[in-house]
Amino acid sequence: MKIGSNSMDPFLNMVNISKSFLDVKALQEVNLSINENEIVGLVGENGAGKSTLVKILAGVYKADQGKISIDGKDIYFNNPQDAKKHGIGIVFQEQSILNNMTVYENLFLGQEKFFLNFGVLSKERMLKEACEILAELDIDIVPTRNANTLSFVQREMIEIARNVWLARKSNAKVPIILLDEPTTALEQNDIKFLFQKLNELKKHTAIIFISHRLEEIVTLCDRVYVLKDGKNVGCFSKDDISENLLRSKMVGKELVGEFYQSSMQRKAGEKVVLELKGCFNKHAFYDVSFQLKEGEILSICGTIGSGKEALCKAIFGITKFDSGEVYIDGVDVKGSINSPMDAFNKGIGYIPEDRRNEGLILNLPIFENITLTVLKKLKSHGMVSRKKQFEVTEKMVKKIDIRSASIAALCKNLSGGNQQKVVLGKWLLSGNKILVMSHPTRGVDVGAKQQIYTLMREMVNDGVSLITMGDSFEEDIGLANRIIIMKDGKIMTIIDANESKPTSVDLIKYIV
Amino acid sequence: MIVVKMKQDTDDFFLKKYSREKIALLISGKASFIALCSLIVIFSFSAHNFFSLSNLTNILDLSAILLLTSTAMTFVLMLGSIDLSVEGIAGLTGIVGALMVKNFSNSNDYGLLSIIICILIGAIFGLLNGIVFTKLKIPSFMTTLGLGAVATGVGILVTRGYPVIITDQSIRGLALTKLLGGVIPLLFVIAITINLLIWFVSERTILGRHVIAIGGDEAIVKDLGIKIDLVKIIVFAISGAMFGLAGMLLVARLGAGDIKNSIGLLFDAVAASLIGGIAITGGIGKIPHAAIGAITLTILRNGMVLLGISPYIQQGVVGTIIILTVAVTIERKKIGVIK
């Protein structure tokens, strides 16, 4: 460890933590430590392992190896309750405040046993303690308010208060609060407010703060850990950190372009196949305009919450455009795309991020999955011909090299890479010319990744146009003809990558 | 008190996001009460013998057992589950209870003890419902449909399908006694007392609060270390016990234990709970609203009879109410895929 080594041991110490999911190594021998009255930042790209690490600390996951110690004593968690007993509480992105209850009920949810008088719940005592803890942490929310009237930042404060209170009740020496991307859904004012609160809170707690917004990390944190690909790549104290330093550490070494089959990249055609003009969705993005050309790979970059996911979903009719114009092959289609089925019929396809639940029907065999989009075309005498299903599947399996003993094998028995190829095959077969791909290589091993890239290149050669959201900047840069960068629901810029590829640092300066 | 400043548009955003819940809260709070009042006004003007003391007593009397079953149903619905076994359990306990008091079929005479036995039998079936539901993870509507059929089967088996006529005056007295100068039926007093008791449980005990929490969002609650299965099992046992009691009270009113006594209980219990503003997705609603729902439904049926509307369409009206109230109160974002 480079820094933070006082003469004393740190209050909380995580040593050599490793964790794998199926065949993907999420964490490899990661170290993290934190002292009392300290805010430690944790940064890294999507998929770098930040969330996995805090979930292990919060008892949600169990580490495959490594150990955790608090105050010099080794501790073991079997579930989140064990972690809470040691004063470790997590505030997740997806918040755990119940909308149908009041603030004070939410504060003490699951801990009502502290407020019993002969088996009867004393609301008076609950209210009193709620007022006390809220006052102590200087949170000005009336405890009898219904939780569904709270703003996002207020809900976060309640969760923090819940964790601090519980740590006290469990006689933990110092409450440790884990904040997983707490600022994603917040406005500037709210962020400022949250930071002010966190700085006050520091006096009684230790805080681990995860964010992808580097300026926040720089202003807030006393120390920062940088993770990349599930490994520690550095730990810096407040005096050393700058956004530039973190940025360069986050992206690491530039990969050679050949990994993304850049030599196969071709120039996009002239024809505009999809055009958005001034598109707006009141919850996610506004004034989005861009063109997609025939045979082009268009990447959309941005953090979670930048609006890119919602935009891609809206193109496929899953969510709605509240206003704006959409043209496909020059024809205005706004209003006629209200569902994925409509979008499908207009020649759009969608490859979802959650392959297992949304991309595939795991309990059906490969051939049924692959032919799902073309059932109508495989009819003979009004019946879906199984023979034709087999024929087209065999052909596709050979073409895109799906490794399976039989095309009748159930999709749940395939590896991640082969599963994704089935999804791609399904859309390849559909003949749709515009494909929206959400993280097409997520959770896939390196070899299969490269095959998928090759496949994408081939699709483009056949005149298909792709809109992709990659897993990393390198992937976006490596694949794309052009890169759209989104932040806070707006398109920041569109970078041309036809002639020369930009670097990750070029992108990241627009994003964070 | 200073309230944290929020930007106006974030506030709007949240109001919109939770507007359905707001509507549901509003409905559970006021709409059912408004519906009740307007029904009373409408029938007072249109049916001339509606607003008589004897008819009001009649309404309270008729609503008593429904109040009991809808209270239990509301408690289960708060979890986000449903209990369809009411007819089976009430039918069975009615028969067993009738056989235990003075009757024409045997020489038993256990008097009021029979009521406790009925409650116990109901609780055992409820417990079984809860255990099968939570441990075998079969959806509650299917579990209770199947075990309800088993209860009916046991009821038929006991008397080979024949009714048991009772002669026990202490039991009959439960249904025939009117308090306060013959105005308030004892049955209603029993039912409303139990309703208030369950209300107290739901508001002032750990169990009750956890029921609301589980109905609110089970995934969140799991992370907080709440014993979800145990809570569910207890709630199903309580509702089973109340259905058991309802079965015996039916016998007190009708003077005979018969498997057919309980036919129609389910439909009305579900309808009354829904009229009371409970959302079948759980977490929203209050126990006293079950009483409002039960009385509203009884007045509706009573008023339609007084107006000379064909009794045959009542079932259809109640069915329509079930569909429409669910359509208004359900929180669709909580279920995602509608099955």
Add this chain to the structure above:
Amino acid sequence: MKKIQFKKSNIDLTKLLPLVAVITLFTFFSLRNSQFLGLYNIGNILDFANTYFIAGIGLTFVILIGSIDLSIGAMISLDTIIFIIMINALGFWAYPIIIVIGIALGLFNGVVLMRLKIPSFIVTLGSSGIFMSLALIFSGAGPIGLVPKQLHTLSFLTARIGPFTVNHLLGLILFIVFQIIQNKTVFGKTVYAVGHSEVTTKLSGLPIMRTKLISFTISGLCTALASIVIVSIMLSAAPSTGPPYMLLIIATVVVGGTSLSGGIGGVYNTLLGSLLLSMLRNGMNVIGINIYYQQIIYGAIIIAAVSLTLDRSKIKIVK
């Protein structure tokens, strides 16, 4: 090599187990009691199985998409009453009329489900009240009998050739037709896809709502056809006719191996389920198990069958 492996994975336990159960039960009862194989008894078994099978076909599709139809009982009451009234008044025209009405009732359930987006068990619980009201109104709350001069419009259905009747032929034809619809049409494939994963199906551009609508419509249609069979045997109808069928029809479908969580099972399973239940009931009578136990056994069988076939990996929170 490839061929063999395909065959291997094609042997499906959900298809095999009910078949084994049917054969076992058949052998068991044949050996226990010589009357079991008698012509009259076999006819009896088929009669019983046939009614539940025909009504169960519709419910099979509904359960395959992961929904449920609790209005079948009330639909049978309404269908049988209308059918008798129509036969008495119009003779043979009653057949097309009842089929149209059956489709309309199913369509009603489907449209309410689609428009209001509320769970199917609530939609059908509510609509069963509406159908029951109509049954009460049309029948005047009592039983209606067939007028003797119209007996010939129905009697051909129950004419026996050996143990078989025309009703059984109807069941056989429906089996073949719906087996083809289920396995060979885009609709049938979509039904399974929706049942397994509604989200994936939706994101593959397939029509979810239309599929659900058609499934509920088939349920209405098959219930009407089953009502014809019921009337042809009972020659009367009353509002109380339908409800007792409800539980057994659900039992027929789930005992055959169709999973309540959707996507698993099919018309073939329902056929086996109907034979299984029918033989069980008949066998229990023949070897002298008290008839009063039967309701208990059916209830327990439903719970057991649902428990065995449920795909729990798909439902994270059980409500």
